[in-house]
Amino acid sequence: MSYLDNILFAILLIAGFGFFASSVKKIIRNIKLGVDVDRKDNPKARWANMALIALGQSKMVKRPVAGVLHIVVYVGFIIINIELLEIIIDGLFGTHRIFAPYLGVVYDVLIASFEILAILVIFAVTVFWIRRNGIRLKRFIHSDLKGFPKSDANYILYFETVLMILFLLMNASDLHLQNVPGGVFHKAGTFPVSQFIAPIFNGLSNELVVLLFEIFWWVHIVGILVFMNYLYFSKHLHILLAFPNTYFADLNSKGKFDNLESVTKEVKLMMDPNADPFAAAPVDENAAPGKFGASDVQDLNWVQLLNAYTCTECGRCTSACPANQTGKKLSPRKIMMDTRDRLQEVGKNIDTNKGVFVPDNKTLLNDYITPEELWACTSCNACVEECPVNISPLSIIMDMRRYLVMEQSAAPMSLNAMMTNIENNGAPWQYSQQDRLNWKNEN
Amino acid sequence: MSESLVVPTMAEMLAEGKQPEVLFWVGCAGSFDDRAKKITKAFVRILNRTNVSFAVLGTEESCTGDPAKRAGNEFLFQMQAMMNIEVLNAYEAKKIVTACPHCFNTLKNEYPELGGQYDVIHHTEFLKSLIDEGRLTVEGGQFKGKKITFHDPCYLGRANKVYEAPRDLIQKLDVELVEMKRSKANGLCCGAGGAQMFKDAEPGNKEVNVLRTEDALEVQPDIIAAGCPFCNTMLTDGIKHQEKEGQVKVMDIAELIANAQDF
Numbered sequence: 001m002s003y004l005d006n007i008l009f010a011i012l013l014i015a016g017f018g019f020f021a022s023s024v025k026k027i028i029r030n031i032k033l034g035v036d037v038d039r040k041d042n043p044k045a046r047w048a049n050m051a052l053i054a055l056g057q058s059k060m061v062k063r064p065v066a067g068v069l070h071i072v073v074y075v076g077f078i079i080i081n082i083e084l085l086e087i088i089i090d091g092l093f094g095t096h097r098i099f100a101p102y103l104g105v106v107y108d109v110l111i112a113s114f115e116i117l118a119i120l121v122i123f124a125v126t127v128f129w130i131r132r133n134g135i136r137l138k139r140f141i142h143s144d145l146k147g148f149p150k151s152d153a154n155y156i157l158y159f160e161t162v163l164m165i166l167f168l169l170m171n172a173s174d175l176h177l178q179n180v181p182g183g184v185f186h187k188a189g190t191f192p193v194s195q196f197i198a199p200i201f202n203g204l205s206n207e208l209v210v211l212l213f214e215i216f217w218w219v220h221i222v223g224i225l226v227f228m229n230y231l232y233f234s235k236h237l238h239i240l241l242a243f244p245n246t247y248f249a250d251l252n253s254k255g256k257f258d259n260l261e262s263v264t265k266e267v268k269l270m271m272d273p274n275a276d277p278f279a280a281a282p283v284d285e286n287a288a289p290g291k292f293g294a295s296d297v298q299d300l301n302w303v304q305l306l307n308a309y310t311c312t313e314c315g316r317c318t319s320a321c322p323a324n325q326t327g328k329k330l331s332p333r334k335i336m337m338d339t340r341d342r343l344q345e346v347g348k349n350i351d352t353n354k355g356v357f358v359p360d361n362k363t364l365l366n367d368y369i370t371p372e373e374l375w376a377c378t379s380c381n382a383c384v385e386e387c388p389v390n391i392s393p394l395s396i397i398m399d400m401r402r403y404l405v406m407e408q409s410a411a412p413m414s415l416n417a418m419m420t421n422i423e424n425n426g427a428p429w430q431y432s433q434q435d436r437l438n439w440k441n442e443n
Numbered sequence: 444m445s446e447s448l449v450v451p452t453m454a455e456m457l458a459e460g461k462q463p464e465v466l467f468w469v470g471c472a473g474s475f476d477d478r479a480k481k482i483t484k485a486f487v488r489i490l491n492r493t494n495v496s497f498a499v500l501g502t503e504e505s506c507t508g509d510p511a512k513r514a515g516n517e518f519l520f521q522m523q524a525m526m527n528i529e530v531l532n533a534y535e536a537k538k539i540v541t542a543c544p545h546c547f548n549t550l551k552n553e554y555p556e557l558g559g560q561y562d563v564i565h566h567t568e569f570l571k572s573l574i575d576e577g578r579l580t581v582e583g584g585q586f587k588g589k590k591i592t593f594h595d596p597c598y599l600g601r602a603n604k605v606y607e608a609p610r611d612l613i614q615k616l617d618v619e620l621v622e623m624k625r626s627k628a629n630g631l632c633c634g635a636g637g638a639q640m641f642k643d644a645e646p647g648n649k650e651v652n653v654l655r656t657e658d659a660l661e662v663q664p665d666i667i668a669a670g671c672p673f674c675n676t677m678l679t680d681g682i683k684h685q686e687k688e689g690q691v692k693v694m695d696i697a698e699l700i701a702n703a704q705d706f
Contacts, residue, residue, distance in 0.1 A: 253604070254601055255552055255602025256552035257513075259517070259521065259553060259556050259557060263517045264557065266518070267521040268525070322631055322632040322634065322651045322654070323645070323647070323651070326644075326648065326649040326651050328644070328647035329647075330645070372645055375645060376645040376647075377637050378634060378637040378639050379513050379637030380631075380632035380636050380637070382601070382631070385601050385629075402517055404515060405514060405515035405516045406517060411515065412642050412643075414641055415514050415638060418511075418638065419510075419514065419519055422506045422510070422511055422523065426505030428506060428640075429475055434502050436469070437452070437501040439480040439483055439484065442480065
């Protein structure tokens with residue numbers, strides 16, 4: 001390769017990683033639009049969660065077919081990054097298979113395992129494609145996945161297939177060039193899969209095969225850079241965010257809902273017999289948030305926003321949701337997708353308005369998520385249990401219910417009646433508290 | 444059946460200068476709902492027979508605030524919580540047992556931050572501990588050989604990971620315990636949680652309790668066992684909907700244990 005190639009490669013690399021870094025910065029900024037919540041306690045349990053759930057894929061295999069195939073693609077992704085390192089060094093310095101002389105047999109084993117993984121990945125991705133487009137599994141043809149989310153899933157599969165095919169073609173042409181009389185390339189690597197592809201180059205001139213090799217090599221690396229930058233727009237972002245997301249997930253029992261601190265202060269004041277009921281509210285330096293509950297993404301906490309970016313739209317939550325199974329409008333997956341869409345919209349708004357959010361007369365509540373969806377939730381935690389990366393759609397649903405009830409007094413009539421009963425009688429039904437022990441003497 | 448129940452209140456206990464081993468938190472359903480009152484009484488019958496020293500708050504008990512909290516009314520929840528905590532702390536309550544998973548969850552998980560630290564256990568766990576300590580012996584009695592399936596209440600199971608105690612108790616009855624296709628962590632909600640009990644369901648094509656009852660009927664049980672008064676109501680309604688009242692009963696585990704000894 002001439003120097004021109006190396007310079008071009010360096011420029012591409014810098015551009016690719018540069019765009020990627022700017023996307024990551026945007027994501028971090030958007031996540032930080034959320035309210036603060038402390039998720040730094042118990043690092044040991046958090047690392048364990050991350051190791052088990054994100055790295056170990058323990059929750060993926062609850063559905064074995066998708067789980068095992070997903071692990072194949074995932075391992076393929078991780079391992080191929082080692083190969084990527086070699087490609088980058090080769091590209092920058094004009095070398096060829098730079099690791100080969102240093103690693104010896106290890107190199108052979110590595111290349112062989114990449115090849116086997118590549119073919120397994122192609123197989124897995126094909127099955128995934130068939131599940132989505134052929135068998136049309138219910139959760140993949142759900143109304144949540146119309147338009148881009150549906151195409152997004154397929155684009156990812158096409159991308160992965162093409163990248164793997166290019167990788168194998170690259171190796172096959174390389175192998176061919178190693179074996180031609182005189183050996184254009186030095187011998188390196190073992191090629192259990194691409195040795196069967198190599199014969200297609202027989203009869204072609206060496207110059208042509210070298211050119212083909214270079215084309216495969218370039219398209220492959222450029223493809224990877226493009227794919228990396230596609231993440232920002234795609235559900236595929238989970239390959240990165242699954243790790244922080246499982247680390248920062250709620251460690252409490254699922255039944256424990258947070259007690260709003262701002263409310264605690266008010267209630268304590270109300271119940272304090274020594275408090276002057278006519279006194280002005282004390283000025284608090286750590287002023288409580290201006291509203292109770294959440295109507296827009298800025299009212300959610302940053303973990304909920306991280307959840308939204310991490311969601312891979314697999315729909316396991318929705319397929320486990322009792323409300324969804326009985327035909328109600330609620331879909332936990334849609335809650336997450338709506339949150340992300342709204343967050344992206346708010347982010348764009350900030351970008352176009354030079355760093356400040358200019359109200360756009362829209363909110364997550366109503367414009368994206370309707371009260372009907374929120375009220376259909378039984379808070380049963382099935383969605384939280386199902387999520388392979390520990391997302392909690394339930395926490396968002398609850399925060400939005402809080403807004404409906406405490407800011408807008410917009411609970412369904414029957415719930416208002418229930419709450420009035422609790423206020424007046426200490427029970428959700430209209431019975432007197434004085435009758436609480438009547439059962440003792442009844443037959 | 445008509446044995447009279449001894450139900451001391453915390454106030455009476457205090458007047459006698461006594462502290463019970465355990466405070467029985469009855470809950471609103473257990474106090475007022477006709478079906479759930481039978482569960483309350485069954486549990487008290489067991490406590491009486493095993494001479495467990497217990498007391499109830501009686502008229503001093505109030506809603507834990509669970510339905511208010513799940514509906515989104517954090518204010519009302521915390522008001523209820525603080526009032527209850529004042530009462531409980533005044534009696535220096537240490538150990539609380541309840542037959543309602545919603546009360547159980549709230550008292551156990553959400554009260555501590557508000558100043559209410561108690562050792563809270565579900566009645567199935569408590570009964571299990573009585574058996575383990577040799578204070579309660581259980582035989583199958585009228586249930587021997589019957590096919591029983593257990594419906595995991597969300598706020599007991601997924602929310603607090605209590606899966607084994609209720610199953611252990613059922614197995615003590617010499618019955619055939621059959622699992623539904625969705626059970627334990629994968630259990631399906633009865634449809635009452637999250638304050639749904641108190642409102643109409645949103646439009647859909649089926650009620651959740653009907654779907655859950657179908658799950659249960661699939662394994663053709665004689666009895667569907669529950670550990671929650673709300674699940675009990677929902678599943679009983681589901682059985683009525685399927686017109687299976689004649690064949691299948693919905694019973695709380697406390698009722699199973701109490702009734703097994705009646706014959």
